[in-house]
Amino acid sequence: MNQDRNPYGPSIEGQQPYPPQQPGGFPPYPPQQPGGFPPYPPQQPGGFSPYPPQQGGGFGQNNMPFQPPPMLPRPNFPKNDEQGGGEWGSFNGLESKEIRRVFIRKVYSILMIQLAVTFGIIAIFHFTPSVRHYVRSTNGQWLYFASYAVFLVTYLVLICSKRIARKYPLNLVLLGLLTISMGYMMGMISAYYNIASILIAVGITTGVCLGVTLFSFQTKFDFTSCMGVIFVMSLGLFIFGIVCIFTYSKILYTVYAGLGAIAFSIFLAVDTQLIMGGKRHEISAEDHICASIMLYIDIVYIFLYILTLFGSRE
DSSP: OOTTSOTTSOOOTTSOOOOOOOTTSOOOOOOOOTTSOOOOOOOOTTSOOOOOOOOTTSSSTTTOOOOOOOOOOOOOOOOOTTTTOOTTOOOHHHHHHHHHHHHHHHHHHHHHHHHHHHHHHHHHHHHOHHHHHHHTSHHHHHHHHHHHHHHHHHHHHHHHOHHHHTSTTHHHHHHHHHHHHHHHHHHHHHTTBOHHHHHHHHHHHHHHHHHHHHHHHHOOOOGGGGHHHHHHHHHHHHHHHHHHHHHOOHHHHHHHHHHHHHHHHHHHHHHHHHHHOSSSSOOOTTOHHHHHHHHHHHHHHHHHHHHHHHOOBO
């Protein structure tokens, strides 16, 4: 028997035989490095190991170049020194600014819709004689108290329950009820004043709110750090209002309206900075409904107090 024959079959011309075998019939592994581990095959330029050359008839260099593509370069993220991050850095600051900008746009969009509905109701009550006559009648006064009850209930539910205030679409339904009920109350109150007084009050309210908002965005003073003073002002204004109910004094009403306009202008500055963020206290970006309600109440009460100060009753 020929010892040079390929033990796995007859040799084919042009095909190299398998390497010589060790005793037992198994082809040997490549020569090993010190430590007993076989070396990797020589690498190509770029650091990738090629597959070993294939013999004729197999898959490899002659038929199919089955080789992994070159590796993409690893992105080099800058180190965030402020956050103390590692090589990958931290993007919490950038993300929070973007979220805050979206939150502010959402809050002011909802606020514009609320104000449009409210002043639209006021315009209907003024320019429709039948509606104006109805709201000034006894039935219209009962609807006023019903609207106040609806407003109070929806306001307390949205302010006191974060779960309901964040639950869509229930929060929008309650917000719509609150806006319509407040719009009816403002429309009925405005029905007792002439149109010139309404326009003057709207103009002054617009100027005050715009000035306070711009000042709150630009100033470095932190109004949110004065929560104790704000609470005392609210309590004093509430007690003063109860006293005015039972005195029927025009002077006290005038003083009360002036103090109320000043107080709610300060409240507007505080709420604007709470929404803007970056101060000692800020509102969560998920509470856009509560934030729009806060601004809406501030603006409506500023309008009401200014109307009381400068308006002429019919």
